[in-house]
Amino acid sequence: MNSKNDDALRHLRLAGVVRLGLGGGRGPTDAYVFDPHRLALPAWACALGDAGPPALLVTLDRHLDIVVPERPADMPDRSAGLRALDEHARWRLDVRNYDHILAAMEANLVGDALIIARTRPRGSFAGDTYVDTRGRSHRIVTATTVDRAAEAYLHPGPTDAVCDVLEAASAVLLDVDLDCFTSLSDADPTTVLPWPKAVIREFLLPPDSEPFWDAVLGKAVALTLAREPHHCGGLLASGELFRDVAEVLFRELLRVEPP
Template sequence: MEQDAPQHLRLAGVIRLSLAGGRGPSDAYVFDPHRLALPSWACALGDGGGPALLVSLDRHLDVVPPRQPEAVPDRSAGLRALDEHARWALDVRNYDHILAAMEAGLVGDALLIARARPRGAFERDTYRDTRGREHRLVAVPTVDRAAEAFRAPAPGDAVREVLERAERVLLDVDLDCFTTPSDADPTTVLPWPWSIIREFLLPDGSEPFWEAVLEKAVALTLAREPHHCGGLLASGELFREVAEVLFRELLHAEPP
């Protein structure tokens, strides 16, 4: 009898990579639109265990509430329901998937390393979903700031608190984290060179922070978002530069 294909093979447009032999997560999921993180997180977490802490690196704080948060399927509805919801119900601008994942019971708290706040983004530090669960939203602009708050928390810093409380971590990266809008034309983005990518991802003193993230990380999700990264060719070049630092230096794995 022919067996069913593995679940991840049913996620159109999602590439699953093995990170065996490195440190941190054993699997990575690569896709273009960031909203496909929702079914990828469901696939990575499986059916067991509670929600994970999301550690996200992005240019934007993707915490705009879904238009119909009560319509987001619970994770118990299965991968197909979450995949269809991500593709057909979430916003094509790719900024409501994080709160949707909280509604689904996939993500508990979130540590958001991001610099820009889209219009309509949720502004408080606790999100209460439609099922009555509360989620911490800890936002810092850079890895350097997150690492500093982890090493020596100042009053009000919660980076160490959410990391220590988490049982599992989903590490999420949006490629546009490594771009800057042009001063001459805000619709044009400038990809960062390798040296700046490395300085951002691996600043001095960040190793204790990354160790705390990676020892609990069950999966890496990576959104390529070419329309936010200068187009297909530019985003491809940027992906290669980021992969050298992210995979080889941070995860100690071979780049895809």
């Protein structure tokens, strides 16, 4: 069996993960779409394979998903194979979908992480370096918006590390949680308000962000997109939001036709 067919069969084992080809644009040639964000972990494993250095994760989210897994030492290493990583993500990671990033560091899939997010869940790791249970150090760089990440890339201050982690990376995993493009209602904190397309575009493509995106997309090997409907106002609301985000993310940023 040739490697291309083997890769296709590996992907078919990932229940609930839709793989899309993104040929003809800029950036990654493959995208993986799923609902619970923890399924990003086996998708990253599928994209990276069993060998090679870990990738830099560049993730856009409403939440900083850096809660330490309950038993981090139990996370299989990527050398254990896709099935082991997939089963662990589905059955052992938290159903609240906020510990998959540090779990991916434990698995040696993700090296450093650049996280663009606005909200810190209770129990989130608070440091700027995570040392996994195998003794490897991982830098965690955070920014609240794309324009702040882009500014830190173009004009780094004494403590800005956006440029450092991007330049050090051999490969990038670009990850997007659909709830990045939502806000909670001031009148009712249990109500989720999806952003209109104009606000999505303003967030994703602020002025002077092109050099930052060139640096990210020039090394991106895959895009993962979590739909998380329960964080986006439900199935219907999240479907409409996905359509608007796809127009900006795929057509305007990646320059390919939306799925």
